[in-house]
Amino acid sequence: MNRRTYWLLSVLVIVSVGSVFVSGAMGHGDEREDQARWKREWKDMPRAVAAVTNDHYANECGACHIAYPPGLLPSRSWNRVMAGLEDHFGDDASLPPETAEIIAAYLDDNASDRAGSRIGAKIGRSIGLSEAPLRISETAYFQRKHDEVPQRMVRDNPKVKSFANCAACHRQAESGVFDEHDVQVAGFEQARF
Amino acid sequence: MTRVLLMIVGLAVPAFATAGVVDELQAEYRAAGANAPSAEQGRTLWNQTFVVDGEQRSCTTCHDADLRKTGRHAATGKPIEPLAPSVNPVRLTDRGEVTKWLARNCKWTLGRVCTPEERGHLLEFIRTQ
Numbered sequence: 001m002n003r004r005t006y007w008l009l010s011v012l013v014i015v016s017v018g019s020v021f022v023s024g025a026m027g028h029g030d031e032r033e034d035q036a037r038w039k040r041e042w043k044d045m046p047r048a049v050a051a052v053t054n055d056h057y058a059n060e061c062g063a064c065h066i067a068y069p070p071g072l073l074p075s076r077s078w079n080r081v082m083a084g085l086e087d088h089f090g091d092d093a094s095l096p097p098e099t100a101e102i103i104a105a106y107l108d109d110n111a112s113d114r115a116g117s118r119i120g121a122k123i124g125r126s127i128g129l130s131e132a133p134l135r136i137s138e139t140a141y142f143q144r145k146h147d148e149v150p151q152r153m154v155r156d157n158p159k160v161k162s163f164a165n166c167a168a169c170h171r172q173a174e175s176g177v178f179d180e181h182d183v184q185v186a187g188f189e190q191a192r193f
Numbered sequence: 194m195t196r197v198l199l200m201i202v203g204l205a206v207p208a209f210a211t212a213g214v215v216d217e218l219q220a221e222y223r224a225a226g227a228n229a230p231s232a233e234q235g236r237t238l239w240n241q242t243f244v245v246d247g248e249q250r251s252c253t254t255c256h257d258a259d260l261r262k263t264g265r266h267a268a269t270g271k272p273i274e275p276l277a278p279s280v281n282p283v284r285l286t287d288r289g290e291v292t293k294w295l296a297r298n299c300k301w302t303l304g305r306v307c308t309p310e311e312r313g314h315l316l317e318f319i320r321t322q
Binding site: 065066089090092094159160161164165 | 266300301
């Protein structure tokens with residue numbers, strides 16, 4: 001190999017490797033930037049979701065289930081919930097219009113896409129932008145976090161019955177704390193996780 | 194002296210409130226054509242099973258047959274505080290709460306709204322618990 005061929009080959013290698021980098025950076029630049037921004041924002045967010053502060057919401061919506069902290073679902077989900085109270089998972093949960101208005105505004109202002117928390121952000125990121133799930137337990141993040149929980153601890157456990165019953169295991173759920181280290185499954189207090 | 198009087202009034206008001214709300218509603222049901230309320234008929238209704246949406250439902254599904262006990266919501270599993278005023282004195286003291294839950298829970302349990310007479314029987318039964 002003479003010098004000239006060597007030089008040409010080197011240029012060729014540098015250019016091709018470089019182009020791979022450039023095209024990679026162009027293809028994934030948005031995603032990478034998004035990832036970096038997410039990491040920055042996420043770090044600054046409080047771990048726990050904000051506890052419920054609205055009395056109307058706590059009383060009206062906390063009667064049949066815990067008053068789920070609004071930061072666990074995006075505002076588009078809450079809007080859907082509030083639009084269908086007459087048939088709320090098979091129950092009539094309709095409210096006088098003035099109370100419904102107060103609650104709808106509270107939920108909207110404190111939804112996961114308005115008020116930041118690590119858990120709310122992670123749930124929010126696991127939902128497609130065109131989706132507005134009505135149940136927290138429908139979201140991919142929730143399911144990922146609970147996929148190892150056996151049915152005998154929830155559905156077949158008379159003290160729990162449903163994943164809707166957060167507080168039966170997350171004893172600080174009402175204060176917005178869902179840390180897995182604080183989990184104590186009702187009826188399985190002796191179990192170790 | 195005034196303080197003592199105020200305390201007595203304060204203690205007496207909740208007791209009157211229960212009587213007040215239920216009596217007021219009973220009068221309205223009577224005016225709407227209901228027969229005299231009966232705690233016994235209320236008890237029967239309380240324990241009766243209805244089939245709604247292919248499901249067996251009863252007041253006791255979520256509350257207990259013993260109203261002094263804590264119940265549990267059929268779908269969510271959330272504990273429901275006892276309905277019996279003898280152990281949970283706030284029950285039957287708030288007119289809005291009473292009418293709201295009678296309306297909602299009749300729809301779920303019976304699949305329809307309760308008649309004024311049925312509501313009268315139920316309230317008469319609950320107040321004796």
